Amino acid sequence: MSIIELGEVRDESTVVPPARRPRAAGRPLRSAAVLLLALVVLAGATPFPERMVSVVPGPRAAAVYLAADDVFVVDPPTPDKDRYLTAYAEPSPSGASVRRRWQASLPRQGDYLDVRVQQGLVLAMGVSATDGVFHTTAFDAETGQQRWQHPGAPQPIVDGGLLLSDPREDGSGAISRVEPETGRLLWSVPVPEGADNIYHGADGRVDQFLLVQPTGEVQVYDASSGRLLRSVDTLPGDRSAFQRVQVVDDLLLLVPPGGTRLVGYGLPGLERRWTADVSLVSWATRCGDLLCVAPQNGGLQVLDPATGLLHWSDPTDLLADVRGDRLLVAGTGEGYVVRDSATGQARTELGKWVLIPLLGRDDPLVGVRQTADGRVVVAELDLVAGRARVIDVVPGLANSCQASLPILLCQGLDGTTVLWRLQP
Numbered sequence: 176m177s178i179i180e181l182g183e184v185r186d187e188s189t190v191v192p193p194a195r196r197p198r199a200a201g202r203p204l205r206s207a208a209v210l211l212l213a214l215v216v217l218a219g220a221t222p223f224p225e226r227m228v229s230v231v232p233g234p235r236a237a238a239v240y241l242a243a244d245d246v247f248v249v250d251p252p253t254p255d256k257d258r259y260l261t262a263y264a265e266p267s268p269s270g271a272s273v274r275r276r277w278q279a280s281l282p283r284q285g286d287y288l289d290v291r292v293q294q295g296l297v298l299a300m301g302v303s304a305t306d307g308v309f310h311t312t313a314f315d316a317e318t319g320q321q322r323w324q325h326p327g328a329p330q331p332i333v334d335g336g337l338l339l340s341d342p343r344e345d346g347s348g349a350i351s352r353v354e355p356e357t358g359r360l361l362w363s364v365p366v367p368e369g370a371d372n373i374y375h376g377a378d379g380r381v382d383q384f385l386l387v388q389p390t391g392e393v394q395v396y397d398a399s400s401g402r403l404l405r406s407v408d409t410l411p412g413d414r415s416a417f418q419r420v421q422v423v424d425d426l427l428l429l430v431p432p433g434g435t436r437l438v439g440y441g442l443p444g445l446e447r448r449w450t451a452d453v454s455l456v457s458w459a460t461r462c463g464d465l466l467c468v469a470p471q472n473g474g475l476q477v478l479d480p481a482t483g484l485l486h487w488s489d490p491t492d493l494l495a496d497v498r499g500d501r502l503l504v505a506g507t508g509e510g511y512v513v514r515d516s517a518t519g520q521a522r523t524e525l526g527k528w529v530l531i532p533l534l535g536r537d538d539p540l541v542g543v544r545q546t547a548d549g550r551v552v553v554a555e556l557d558l559v560a561g562r563a564r565v566i567d568v569v570p571g572l573a574n575s576c577q578a579s580l581p582i583l584l585c586q587g588l589d590g591t592t593v594l595w596r597l598q599p
Contacts, residue, residue: 277319323358449483463500
């Protein structure tokens, strides 16, 4: 999930947007050139155990998604505009190929952006080419039988239900609860024109959602019942000013008009806790016991989430990932550096890597980089241990990689999609 400004957080509050092209932070601990040379030599000399390699069937223009223990292929439209979703089981440790489980027809409207497995369903999310409206089609995860289709993008609720967020062309919308098994709509809360809706929860499941009105009113709703829990006016006297907003743990963060402050409110009571002088905030995330804030013009500021007081800052760091109290940052040099969230102290330098999108937020962090002979080094970036552990070297890759170790799914240089079961 890419986040370039404060807005809706789809899953966890600790999701971090991918950083721009990695650059090493200042005060390097050792030479990046020496580290790179060592890894290239290691990649060429280390005999890795034999890996399982499988080609995922499908047209080269197909979109492929790794989800749960399956691989899903969304075919491009046929000349008759038909589209298909095909589910393949990942190969077992002793198997050598993916196994087709089922194939289902997709609604023809628009394009498809994502496929997820949630609540025993396979959810294919698309967007209409004519009006930009999102829609979700649900299939039985075992058989591929279509269960239902509704406008909106899905989000699981803590009690096992699903929310659908349905933004509409005129700027209005609705938040609705759907029964996963049947697709029956249980209730709906309208979203006024110009309002933002954001989620609160943990482990990717929502317990509350918030509506931020253009008038400054903020409303907190229970995600299970749709009941209004609390409402507060955050802009008394200024009734039509735009605010940017994000939820991080039990904090609602607002950037009021002017963009020179960051205001923290407690949830669910919406009590105002603090105001910090942070200009042009782009996004924020939890980092250890603190709050990491990224301004729009770069750099990093680390605040106390209870008081808003500044702990430390760096004008060049670009935050790429957070694991516990360790930050992965890119700075002004040639690679990634691990910092301590409490002090900003550099712990170790990991060098240059391209980070791979992960299936689960807590999955091991995976980085890749190309060797001089065109092969690709795959490594687990362990921020707590402070090391890049090379786990395999694979033939050349093009792009579009996804990872959930030991599975790596990438597009090869010949346009085919290849799945590797890497050795631990």
